[in-house]
Amino acid sequence: MSETNFNIKIIYDQMNDGKVIFTYKGDISSDLITDALNIVEEKLRNEKSKNKIKRRIYYVLVECLQNLYHHKDKPPDLINLGNNFAMFVLSKGNDSSYKISTGNFITKDKIQILKDRIDQINSLSAKELKALYKLVLNNQEFSEKGGGGLGMIDIVKRTKNKLSYKFHNFGNNDYFYMLNIKVD
Amino acid sequence: MEKISITGSPKTPFVNFNANEGLVEIKGRSIPENSIEFYKPLVDWLDLYIKSPKKMTNVNIQLEYFNTSSSKCILDVFKRLETIYKARNEVIINWFYEEDDEDMLEAGEDYESIINIPFKMVELEE
Numbered sequence: 001m002s003e004t005n006f007n008i009k010i011i012y013d014q015m016n017d018g019k020v021i022f023t024y025k026g027d028i029s030s031d032l033i034t035d036a037l038n039i040v041e042e043k044l045r046n047e048k049s050k051n052k053i054k055r056r057i058y059y060v061l062v063e064c065l066q067n068l069y070h071h072k073d074k075p076p077d078l079i080n081l082g083n084n085f086a087m088f089v090l091s092k093g094n095d096s097s098y099k100i101s102t103g104n105f106i107t108k109d110k111i112q113i114l115k116d117r118i119d120q121i122n123s124l125s126a127k128e129l130k131a132l133y134k135l136v137l138n139n140q141e142f143s144e145k146g147g148g149g150l151g152m153i154d155i156v157k158r159t160k161n162k163l164s165y166k167f168h169n170f171g172n173n174d175y176f177y178m179l180n181i182k183v184d
Numbered sequence: 185m186e187k188i189s190i191t192g193s194p195k196t197p198f199v200n201f202n203a204n205e206g207l208v209e210i211k212g213r214s215i216p217e218n219s220i221e222f223y224k225p226l227v228d229w230l231d232l233y234i235k236s237p238k239k240m241t242n243v244n245i246q247l248e249y250f251n252t253s254s255s256k257c258i259l260d261v262f263k264r265l266e267t268i269y270k271a272r273n274e275v276i277i278n279w280f281y282e283e284d285d286e287d288m289l290e291a292g293e294d295y296e297s298i299i300n301i302p303f304k305m306v307e308l309e310e
Binding site: 030033034037038050051052055056058059062063066069070130133134137138150151154158 | 194195215217249251252253255256259282284285286287294297298310
């Protein structure tokens with residue numbers, strides 16, 4: 001299948017691998033985030049992992065959902081999806097690790113900045129991440145959407161795992177951005 | 185000064201700011217989509233309180249979760265407290281965390297290293 005007709009359903013199916021704890025695709029709203037976090041918290045109670053891991057999963061999910069809420073772009077006109085469409089999956093691997101995957105549309109102009117930022121964060125040692133975290137925390141700037149630019153730094157700092165990502169082209173200017181985070 | 189008293193919600197913390205008692209408390213979860221909107225009145229209140237603070241201000245921060253956009257706002261709160269501290273007033277900051285929550289302990293240590301007021305780290309039993 002070519003990149004241009006890559007299908008949302010196939011991406012979603014790929015994301016839903018392992019033992020799925022929670023999965024969603026559709027419009028993202030503040031209320032949806034509240035409800036999803038409630039359900040995930042309830043489901044995590046039944047998991048046998050340490051509280052420390054459960055807290056980390058919840059934390060990463062909070063950041064990921066905020067990122068989706070603030071930074072998703074609308075789907076291409078040809079695709080019949082809501083303007084606030086995004087997807088996310090929390091699943092458990094064969095080992096004791098968990099995976100959080102998110103997907104949202106993004107316009108081409110933002111890709112390079114995003115790639116550079118993730119690659120930079122992935123390249124840093126724990127000590128460097130902590131220093132960067134404090135530097136960004138302590139600068140007064142907020143982006144126009146209220147994000148502090150800290151989310152991904154803090155996710156990697158806490159999970160100590162690198163972020164993996166992919167961009168699928170959906171025509172000229174539209175891409176689908178997939179982010180995977182392992183929590184173990 | 186008017187007190188600030190806010191009940192906690194699934195995404196926003198319980199807040200108790202009381203100038204007469206010199207008490208600043210934030211407890212619970214702070215994960216709103218728009219943190220600035222929530223914290224602005226709190227920071228404004230502190231900007232007034234700075235002008236005539238109590239000799240001793242007790243600060244209790246007991247957060248279960250906070251998102252990174254809240255983390256900047258919480259730093260704004262601490263910066264106001266730092267101003268009070270630098271004006272030779274006593275500021276006692278109690279940073280509460282659950283016993284195995286090393287991430288929350290580390291978050292407190294990060295703040296402590298930025299604002300230069302000693303924190304009292306208080307471990308809570310689960």
